[in-house]
Amino acid sequence: MIDAPRDKPAVQNETARIEAFSDGVFAIAITLLILEIHVPPRAAGLSSTLLALWPSYLAFVASFMTIGVMWLNHHRLFTLIAKNDDGLILFNLVLLLGVTWIPFPTAVLAEHLTGHDQRDAGILYAASFLAIAMVFNLMWRYVVRMRLAIRHVDVAAISKQYLMGPVFYAALVVIALVNAAACLVVSILIALYFALPPSLWRRKDRSARAT
Amino acid sequence: MIDAPRDKPAVQNETARIEAFSDGVFAIAITLLILEIHVPPRAAGLSSTLLALWPSYLAFVASFMTIGVMWLNHHRLFTLIAKNDDGLILFNLVLLLGVTWIPFPTAVLAEHLTGHDQRDAGILYAASFLAIAMVFNLMWRYVVRMRLAIRHVDVAAISKQYLMGPVFYAALVVIALVNAAACLVVSILIALYFALPPSLWRRKDRSARAT
C-alpha cells in the first residue's frame, strides 16, 4: 500500500524499547508518589494540618530520590549492556515490579511513621529497597554470565560496586528496627551517595574505552 | 522563520509513534496496578492487616507479569510489522483498551478473592485476559491478510504459536470456575511460559534472516 515491505533492524530496536518502557515505568512510579499525600479537609486550621503531614513529605522526598537514583543506575547499567535476551527481559520485569511496588510501602510508612506500628512500616519500607537492590545484583550477574555486556568493562570492579546496594539497604533494615524516621533520612543520604560521586565502575569504563 | 520547509519521512515516524504510544499505555497500566492496594489505617495492628492484604499482592504480581508479557509480545509482534495502515491502528487501539482495562478486574478479584463472589471475580479476570489474547490473534491475522509483515516470516508457525494465548486463557477461565486464587497463580505461570522460552516463531524468524 505505502511502499514495499522492508526488514527492520530488530535487535537495536529491542534494547531501545526495553529502556523506553522502563523509563516510562520509573517516571510513572516516581510521579504517583504525590497521590498518596491527601489534601486536608476544610475543618481544622490549614497551616497546622499541613505541618502535621511532615511524615508524608519526608517519605515523598525519600522515595522520590531513591526511585530517581534507581532510574539513574538502571540507565547506567544499560549503557554497559550490548545484547539482549529473554532472561534479561524477565529480570528487568521483576526489577520494574519492585519499582512499581514502592508507592505502597511509602504510603504505609507515611501513615504509620508517628504511630505504634512505625517499626513494622519501616521494615517493610527498607526491606522493599533491599529486595530491589538484590534483584539489581542478580541481573548484573546474569548479564556477565550470559556475556551480554559491552567489551572492555572491568566486571570485577562493577560487581564489587553493585554489592554496595544490598549492604546499604540491609543496614537500612537494621535502622528501621530502631527508628522509622531515621530510616527515611538515611535512605535520602544513600540516594545522594549513589547519585553524586563519580562511581568506581564508570571511571573504569571510561579509562577502558580510552585505551 | 527558522528554515525552509522540508518534507518528513512520515511512514517510518508513524510506526515508531504507534509503538511509543503503546509503550506509554502499557507502562502506565502496569504502574497504576499499585494504586489499587489501599494503605491500612492506623486502627488495627499493622503487621496483621498487611498480611491480610495477600490477595492484593498476589493479584498485583499476576497482573503485572501478565501486562509485562503482553508488552513483550506486542513489542515482538511489531518487529515483524513493516507497514502500517488505519485498520492496524484501530486493532492496536482495541488491544490497548484491553490492557488499560486490566487494573479494574485485578482490583475486583483482589477485593473478592476470599469472599463469596470469588468465582464471578475470577471469571471476569480470566475472561479479560482471554479477550485480549483473541484481539492479539485477530490483529496478527489482519497483518498477514493485509501483507503488512516483513519478508521471510514463517506465517504458519507464528499463527500456530499465537493460538496458544487463547487456549491457555480459555483454560484459565475454567480454572476460575473452580478456584480464584489458583487462577492468579496459574496466570503467573502462563506469563513465565510466554516470557522465558525462546519462542518458536522467533527462532524461525532468525533462521529465515540468516539465509
Add this chain to the structure above:
Amino acid sequence: MIDAPRDKPAVQNETARIEAFSDGVFAIAITLLILEIHVPPRAAGLSSTLLALWPSYLAFVASFMTIGVMWLNHHRLFTLIAKNDDGLILFNLVLLLGVTWIPFPTAVLAEHLTGHDQRDAGILYAASFLAIAMVFNLMWRYVVRMRLAIRHVDVAAISKQYLMGPVFYAALVVIALVNAAACLVVSILIALYFALPPSLWRRKDRSARAT
C-alpha cells in the same frame, strides 16, 4: 569532562520532543480513565453490581476510543508540520489541556447517566469534545497561516476535512439534549468514522507527494 562541547540540531529535536510529550499526555489520559470505575464492595452480589456499572463501561469505551482517535489525528497533523514556533507550542498545550480534562466529564457522565441530571452530564461531555475539535481546527489554521506546514499539501481539502470534527461534535451536543446514553454510543461511532476511512487529506497528501 567527557568530550568537547558540540552544537545540537535543536530544531529537529524540538518537534520530536513536542510529539513525545504529547504522546505521553495522550497515553496517560487514556489510561487514567479506568481509575474512575470503582470496585464494588463485598456487600451485595458481585455479578449484579458489576452489571449495574454498565454506564461506567460504556463511558470508558467511548472516551478511550475518542482520545485514541484524537491521538491519531494529532499524530497525522504533526506529519504535516515541518516547522515549529512558540504559538504552535501554546496551541498544542491548550489542546493537551482539553485531552487531560476528558476523564472528568467521563466520570461525571458515568455517575449521572441513569440519574435525573443525565442531560447536564451529557452536555458537559459532548461540549468538551466540541471544544477540543475547535482547538484542533484553530491550530491547523494557525499552521497554515504561519506557513509551518510541509510542501505539497492540499490545504483547502484538509481544512474542509478538519471541519467535520466541530460539525459532528456540535451534533453530539444536540443528541446529549435528548439522551445521554445515545450520546456515548454516537461518540463511539464518530471515533470509528475518524479512525477507519482513508481520510481525504491523507490521499491528497500522498498523491501530492507522488508527483
Add this chain to the structure above:
Amino acid sequence: MIDAPRDKPAVQNETARIEAFSDGVFAIAITLLILEIHVPPRAAGLSSTLLALWPSYLAFVASFMTIGVMWLNHHRLFTLIAKNDDGLILFNLVLLLGVTWIPFPTAVLAEHLTGHDQRDAGILYAASFLAIAMVFNLMWRYVVRMRLAIRHVDVAAISKQYLMGPVFYAALVVIALVNAAACLVVSILIALYFALPPSLWRRKDRSARAT
C-alpha cells in the same frame, strides 16, 4: 547469541534518556492534575454543583499551564546543554521533584480557595512555584560553571532572562497574601508570558548560531 558485542555511543544516549525521563515525569504530573477534581455525587442538582467546582477548574488550568511552560523551558534549556554530568542529573532530579509536587498544592488551593485558609493555601501554591524557579536558576548556573553548555551562547543574557522566574513567582507569593484567586489568575498570565514572546535568550542563541 544474537550478534557480536558492540560498544554503544553512551554519552549521546545519556542526555537523550534524561530528557525522555523528564518528559515522562512532566507529562504524568500535568495529567494527574485532573484526578484532584472529584465527581459530584448524585444527591444535589448537578449543574449547580458543577459550577461550584470553579476553584478546581481554575487551579487545574493554572497548574496545567504552569507545568506546561516549565516543560517548555526545561526543553529549551536542554537544547543549550551539550554535556552531562552527575551534578546535572541530581539538579534535574530535584527539579522533577518540584514538578511532581505541584498536584498537591494545586489540590490544597482548590479545596481552600473559598475558605478561611485561602491565604495559607495560596502561599503554599506560590512558594512551590518560587522554589522550582530557583532550582531552575541554580541548575543553569551549574551548567555555566561546569562548562556543559553549547558554544556561542550569550550566557549573561540567558542568566538575566532566567532571573525573571524567581522575580515573578516572588511577586506571586505577595499576591497570595492578598487574594488566592488572583494568585491563580496571575499564575496563568505568567505562564502565557513565558510561553508566548520569542524570549530574549533564544534570539541571542539563533543570531549567535547564524554568525
